[in-house]
Amino acid sequence: MQKILVARPIFPDVIERLKQHFEVDWNNGEVLSAEELTRRLADKDGALTAGDPVGAAVLAAAPRLRVVSNMAVGYNNFDMAAFNASNVLGTNTPDVLNESTADFGWALMMAAARRVTESEHWLRAGKWQKWAYDGFLGTDVYGSTLGVIGMGRIGQALARRARGFNMQVIYHNRSRVAPEIEAELNAQYVSKTELLKRADHVVLVLPYTKDNHHTIGAAELAQMKPTATLTNIARGGIVDDAALAEALRAKRIAAAGLDVYEGEPNLNPALLTVPNVVLTPHIASATESTRRAMANLAADNLIAALGEGPNAGRPANPINPDVIGKARA
Ligand code: DGY
Numbered sequence: 001m002q003k004i005l006v007a008r009p010i011f012p013d014v015i016e017r018l019k020q021h022f023e024v025d026w027n028n029g030e031v032l033s034a035e036e037l038t039r040r041l042a043d044k045d046g047a048l049t050a051g052d053p054v055g056a057a058v059l060a061a062a063p064r065l066r067v068v069s070n071m072a073v074g075y076n077n078f079d080m081a082a083f084n085a086s087n088v089l090g091t092n093t094p095d096v097l098n099e100s101t102a103d104f105g106w107a108l109m110m111a112a113a114r115r116v117t118e119s120e121h122w123l124r125a126g127k128w129q130k131w132a133y134d135g136f137l138g139t140d141v142y143g144s145t146l147g148v149i150g151m152g153r154i155g156q157a158l159a160r161r162a163r164g165f166n167m168q169v170i171y172h173n174r175s176r177v178a179p180e181i182e183a184e185l186n187a188q189y190v191s192k193t194e195l196l197k198r199a200d201h202v203v204l205v206l207p208y209t210k211d212n213h214h215t216i217g218a219a220e221l222a223q224m225k226p227t228a229t230l231t232n233i234a235r236g237g238i239v240d241d242a243a244l245a246e247a248l249r250a251k252r253i254a255a256a257g258l259d260v261y262e263g264e265p266n267l268n269p270a271l272l273t274v275p276n277v278v279l280t281p282h283i284a285s286a287t288e289s290t291r292r293a294m295a296n297l298a299a300d301n302l303i304a305a306l307g308e309g310p311n312a313g314r315p316a317n318p319i320n321p322d323v324i325g326k327a328r329a
Pocket of ligand 1 (some may be wrong): 050051071072074075097234285
């Protein structure tokens, strides 16, 4: 039987499915250190990860490893150059999380614009004495302009929600999406600068790459309207969190909604001191059904990539399909 490591706690029934095909080493505890991950992968043929960093050193120490299946659509935890050099396949879990993640992005944007958590904290602190005409004035969402940076599948799902809010949709992306998608979403392609200047609500849905590092920093925040909100459901590192905390403190933008952070689960302490930011712990895809779908898809990819099950040799979501069928280097 081939051996696999499941590096994180996941649904026990998915572990049972994997046990039908493999000898499973399951880390059902704390996140593994780099050393521990390396040690436990040394004799494995495959692995299921969820954000665990896998780079050249880990791959070099695991000579049998042929596939690492990430339970996430984002795979910036994989060093894909190292995967390609070693002929190790990486897989991810796209699509199944689109709607849940877009729902959550919408919720964060709404909460930031309408100061939902900020006013709740104030209420819980016993500060509500009387109704006030100017209490927690926010920014309208209905009829406003949505700016989506990263018009992939989740960005498109988010833009689709804007129709019900009578919003104008502008977007920026590495390249324009197909004309029929632009037409369906009634979305206009603009430069990043134009988007930042025009949007009432900027939502980030782009993958993290080193080129996207600090896509939003002090200069970009300075281009936004003082009444605008910024929502990040993409990845930490896309926003310069220190610059954002300062912009929020100085009210250079009205508010922000953040689900992801540079260096998470640690976050820039300055973010904790500004009231006009909604902070959540990387849960945009966290509904029962979506997390189940992600876990099952990650398991399916692993099973197929290791030549088991009905799709043996044909995993549905290869990141680097060119290595399929090549001997481990
Ligand atoms: C993803 O799938 O990339 C989500 O951010 C969960 O990590």
